[in-house]
Amino acid sequence: MTNLASLPLPLSLHQPAYDLSAWRKQIPLLETVVPMNNCSQSPQTHATRAAAERYLESWNRRGMDWDAWMEEVRLAKQEFARLINASEDEIAVFSSVSEATSAVATAIELGGNRERVVVSEAEFPTIGHAWLAQERRGAQVAWVPVRDGMVQADDYDRMIDDRTAIVSACHGYYLNGFTQDVAAIARIAHARGALLYVDAYQSLGTVPVDVRAAGVDFLAAGNLKFLMGVPGIAFLYVRRELVERLTPLVTGWFGRADPFTFHVKRLDWASGASRFDTGTPPVLNAYIARAGMQIINEVGPQAIRDWLTVLGRRLIDGGRARGLSLRGTDDMTQKTATTAFEVDDSHAVEMAMRERGVLPSARGPVIRLAPHFYNTLADVEIALDVLAAVVGGS
Numbered sequence: 001m002t003n004l005a006s007l008p009l010p011l012s013l014h015q016p017a018y019d020l021s022a023w024r025k026q027i028p029l030l031e032t033v034v035p036m037n038n039c040s041q042s043p044q045t046h047a048t049r050a051a052a053e054r055y056l057e058s059w060n061r062r063g064m065d066w067d068a069w070m071e072e073v074r075l076a077k078q079e080f081a082r083l084i085n086a087s088e089d090e091i092a093v094f095s096s097v098s099e100a101t102s103a104v105a106t107a108i109e110l111g112g113n114r115e116r117v118v119v120s121e122a123e124f125p126t127i128g129h130a131w132l133a134q135e136r137r138g139a140q141v142a143w144v145p146v147r148d149g150m151v152q153a154d155d156y157d158r159m160i161d162d163r164t165a166i167v168s169a170c171h172g173y174y175l176n177g178f179t180q181d182v183a184a185i186a187r188i189a190h191a192r193g194a195l196l197y198v199d200a201y202q203s204l205g206t207v208p209v210d211v212r213a214a215g216v217d218f219l220a221a222g223n224l225k226f227l228m229g230v231p232g233i234a235f236l237y238v239r240r241e242l243v244e245r246l247t248p249l250v251t252g253w254f255g256r257a258d259p260f261t262f263h264v265k266r267l268d269w270a271s272g273a274s275r276f277d278t279g280t281p282p283v284l285n286a287y288i289a290r291a292g293m294q295i296i297n298e299v300g301p302q303a304i305r306d307w308l309t310v311l312g313r314r315l316i317d318g319g320r321a322r323g324l325s326l327r328g329t330d331d332m333t334q335k336t337a338t339t340a341f342e343v344d345d346s347h348a349v350e351m352a353m354r355e356r357g358v359l360p361s362a363r364g365p366v367i368r369l370a371p372h373f374y375n376t377l378a379d380v381e382i383a384l385d386v387l388a389a390v391v392g393g394s
């Protein structure tokens with residue numbers, strides 16, 4: 001087998017533009033295992049742990065401190081906005097992407113001449129479910145096919161028509177990391193008067209995302225994957241020019257113009273995206289989420305993307321050299337950080353790899369290796385060696 005590590009490479013291909021070893025010291029888990037499961041759950045850092053402790057300390061010492069806690073939620077929204085080039089008043093907070101999607105789905109008018117919802121087959125199932133649930137409200141869901149693990153812009157062009165209310169397209173395909181050109185999809189959708197909803201859960205934190213430049217109308221992501229956070233919190237971007245027209249059927253007191261007027265009979269709407277907020281937000285999770293997103297913003301999405309392109313290339317080439325069967329494209333310009341290999345029993349492979357000190361992520365027919373900014377070329381080689389040994393039965 002070619003020893004890729006010994007091939008001469010330009011400096012930028014050996015190390016990222018940031019101080020990798022300094023960042024690695026912030027992640028205690030790296031002392032014992034090689035985490036390659038960032039498409040599922042990223043590891044704890046000193047900063048995210050300290051953020052959780054800040055909340056616990058505040059609760060313990062002050063009993064309650066709603067002013068400070070609400071401020072932390074606001075700052076978490078602000079940090080999310082920074083990640084996607086939006087502003088804070090365009091961000092709402094939820095406890096999952098499923099909830100965010102349902103809120104958007106219920107805010108879309110599906111009567112009249114626009115009842116069609118165009119959804120890609122590459123969506124995480126929860127997204128498809130949220131749109132299918134709208135059939136009771138008259139939605140007609142049309143599926144954009146996945147072919148050879150990819151979705152073609154031509155298929156959107158063919159399927160989006162002047163009866164289409166909204167298009168739902170993930171940025172990264174959870175199964176194999178295929179990346180959709182959301183700017184191209186936005187152009188097609190807008191040309192026919194349709195809106196675009198993007199699920200960026202599998203890409204945000206690994207690549208620069210600019211909602212303004214891409215022209216997307218809605219974008220949602222949770223925090224436990226590449227955003228270095230925890231379950232139980234997700235954010236939704238709603239384009240400012242759109243928000244005043246939208247009133248979700250999922251609501252609560254935090255969606256009001258002023259939640260603290262306590263008018264039980266008045267359903268007024270906050271002027272910005274916080275009209276999509278519902279009840280008391282997940283405060284502890286917001287502390288951790290903010291700290292996780294600060295790390296991504298500080299390391300820098302472009303520098304992360306550059307390094308993950310190097311690691312992704314190595315995963316593809318190294319997997320091929322070891323006889324592993326790649327699922328999806330081998331073109332890094334069309335891929336997220338995640339590389340998927342076909343295996344017989346992905347759950348069993350995941351368990352066997354964990355025993356050997358590598359954390360992969362099993363999903364249906366594949367095992368996913370999803371490095372993040374802190375991973376090294378050596379991590380990639382170890383993960384591939386362990387995967388090859390497990391599937392080869394040695």
Ligand SMILES: Cc1ncc(COP(=O)(O)O)c(C=O)c1O
Nearest residue numbers: 096097098124174199201202222
């Ligand atoms: C692309 C994508 N969207 C949505 C989800 C589910 O999000 P949630 O559990 O926050 O509803 C996942 C979870 O793996 C995912 O990968």
